[in-house]
Amino acid sequence: MVEDTPRTPAATATATLRPNAIGFVDALAIGLNATSPAYSLAAVIGPIVALVGVHAPGVMLASFVPMVLIASAFYYLNRSDPDCGTTFSWVTRALGPTTGWLGGWAITMTGVLVVGSLADVAVNFGLLAVGLDGWAANTLIRQALTVLVIVAMAALCVRDTQAAARLQNVLVLLQTLCLFVFAAVALYRVHTGTGSLDAVRPSADWLDPFGAGSTALTGGLLLGVFVYWGWESAVNLTEETTDPSSAPGRAGLWSTVVLLATYVSVAFAVVAYAGTGYLAAHADDEEAVFASLAREALGGWDWIVLLAVATSALASTQTTIIPASRTALSMARRHALPRRFGLIHPRYRTPAVSTWWVAGTATVWYLLIHRISENALADSLTALSLLIAFYYALTGIACAVYHRRRLTAGVREFLFIGAGPLLGAAMLVWLLVEAVADMADPANSSGGTSWFGLGPPLVIALGLSLAGVLVMLARRAVSGAFWAERPSVYGAPADRTAMSARQARPQPVPIVSGSREDH
Numbered sequence: 355m356v357e358d359t360p361r362t363p364a365a366t367a368t369a370t371l372r373p374n375a376i377g378f379v380d381a382l383a384i385g386l387n388a389t390s391p392a393y394s395l396a397a398v399i400g401p402i403v404a405l406v407g408v409h410a411p412g413v414m415l416a417s418f419v420p421m422v423l424i425a426s427a428f429y430y431l432n433r434s435d436p437d438c439g440t441t442f443s444w445v446t447r448a449l450g451p452t453t454g455w456l457g458g459w460a461i462t463m464t465g466v467l468v469v470g471s472l473a474d475v476a477v478n479f480g481l482l483a484v485g486l487d488g489w490a491a492n493t494l495i496r497q498a499l500t501v502l503v504i505v506a507m508a509a510l511c512v513r514d515t516q517a518a519a520r521l522q523n524v525l526v527l528l529q530t531l532c533l534f535v536f537a538a539v540a541l542y543r544v545h546t547g548t549g550s551l552d553a554v555r556p557s558a559d560w561l562d563p564f565g566a567g568s569t570a571l572t573g574g575l576l577l578g579v580f581v582y583w584g585w586e587s588a589v590n591l592t593e594e595t596t597d598p599s600s601a602p603g604r605a606g607l608w609s610t611v612v613l614l615a616t617y618v619s620v621a622f623a624v625v626a627y628a629g630t631g632y633l634a635a636h637a638d639d640e641e642a643v644f645a646s647l648a649r650e651a652l653g654g655w656d657w658i659v660l661l662a663v664a665t666s667a668l669a670s671t672q673t674t675i676i677p678a679s680r681t682a683l684s685m686a687r688r689h690a691l692p693r694r695f696g697l698i699h700p701r702y703r704t705p706a707v708s709t710w711w712v713a714g715t716a717t718v719w720y721l722l723i724h725r726i727s728e729n730a731l732a733d734s735l736t737a738l739s740l741l742i743a744f745y746y747a748l749t750g751i752a753c754a755v756y757h758r759r760r761l762t763a764g765v766r767e768f769l770f771i772g773a774g775p776l777l778g779a780a781m782l783v784w785l786l787v788e789a790v791a792d793m794a795d796p797a798n799s800s801g802g803t804s805w806f807g808l809g810p811p812l813v814i815a816l817g818l819s820l821a822g823v824l825v826m827l828a829r830r831a832v833s834g835a836f837w838a839e840r841p842s843v844y845g846a847p848a849d850r851t852a853m854s855a856r857q858a859r860p861q862p863v864p865i866v867s868g869s870r871e872d873h
Contacts, residue, residue, distance in 0.1 A: 370698070376594060383525075390669065402414075408630055409561075409562060410560070410621045411561055417578025421585070424775065424778045426771075432603040442455070452826070455690050458690065466678070467737065469504060469720070470720020532659060537619050540624065543627060583742045591676065647659075678712040679709040683696050689833050734814050737814040746782050754776045756844050760844060
């Protein structure tokens with residue numbers, strides 16, 4: 355459904371995304387908010403502590419390594435090809451259309467899986483922050499408000515990229531400030547011995563990720579990848595950002611650095627104040643970890659942390675729609691998806707159809723999976739790690755392959771364009787294999803349930819992957835133009851000519867018109 359469709363006859367008109375709509379700071383805020391720092395911490399700090407104990411800050415540090423290496427790949431690929439489809443466009447160019455299509459599908463599906471859950475968390479913690487605990491406990495009220503939040507965030511994405519960016523600036527400042535206030539108070543109470551839980555004096559040894567053993571580290575890293583995921587949303591806005599070939603990539607890199615500082619400091623504070631026993635006992639209850647812990651540490655000021663998680667999830671609801679919708683737009687421009695997904699609103703110059711498609715599909719998924727069980731909702735989020743590791747690894751490989759002629763130009767090029775991204779990709783592939791092996795055992799899923807003899811998260815991930823292959827084959831049968839593309843290499847004469855034309859004149863796409871014809 356397309357909102358505010360104009361009545362003007364514009365069937366043959368063209369439009370592009372609005373250039374220079376946001377700047378570097380806006381892109382940085384969007385990259386940070388897309389990770390949902392406060393919510394991500396609330397969701398994983400308990401499980402990570404249950405695995406590695408006091409070495410949780412070390413796991414946060416170790417998880418940063420593959421992320422910053424893949425962020426380097428995003429930076430250099432974006433400089434060569436500033437396309438809002440990011441991984442889809444780059445992997446297609448380097449590794450071929452089939453691999454590129456699957457990478458694009460993985461990105462869109464991550465949005466579908468997580469948007470509803472993020473909105474639900476925003477509603478839940480928002481109600482708790484204002485004292486409406488009864489509403490938060492009412493499933494019908496929560497679901498109704500969650501759907502309203504999804505619709506509101508999608509409408510803002512469609513209506514005004516600049517207004518959306520301004521909202522993100524406010525939300526990222528608010529949640530970051532709340533998190534650091536919480537961390538400072540918790541550490542102060544540990545220092546003064548006034549905490550009410552089993553406090554532990556923080557130590558530099560906590561930064562050692564191997565302190566709990568390699569098996570525990572593997573599980574912790576899988577969770578760590580989830581808490582960093584999302585920073586690349588800044589790069590998906592490349593065509594709408596000032597200095598598109600540089601600013602979005604820098605925003606992605608700096609997002610990972612800021613997240614590292616945030617996660618390590620808050621992990622130190624939480625582990626020191628609560629102790630490993632409390633956190634491990636509440637590993638499966640994100641509300642208890644941050645809501646109850648906030649009441650313990652801040653007393654009547656616990657709304658600060660509740661507000662941080664609510665604003666974090668609210669911001670991420672919006673920013674998670676961005677990469678999925680822009681990827682669908684890019685795929686439609688290359689004829690990898692039906693043309694309607696590439697329609698741009700003539701007034702707001704945003705990908706209206708793909709935005710509403712992502713929001714609508716995510717809403718349906720949220721409502722359906724919630725009907726199955728609360729465990730199914732949690733399992734769908736666990737399945738995210740497989741999709742994330744898949745398309746991040748593809749991006750790292752694509753960077754080295756596409757720029758292979760540059761790798762011998764100097765040490766910088768070899769490390770940051772070739773070896774670094776490949777190392778990051780190798781780490782993610784290893785984590786992907788470990789995750790598949792872990793999720794194959796139903797005993798490791800939420801509630802220990804089994805679907806077809808496998809863990810539900812693996813079934814969900816495999817089901818979405820199979821659906822992607824079927825959709826791809828169907829699309830190829832209808833229109834094979836995209837699959838006629840051949841991989842290219844940076845610096846090839848034909849590639850330079852095409853890239854110069856692309857940067858000088860953005861690819862036009864149809865605007866939304868009153869016609870309901872589906873091309």
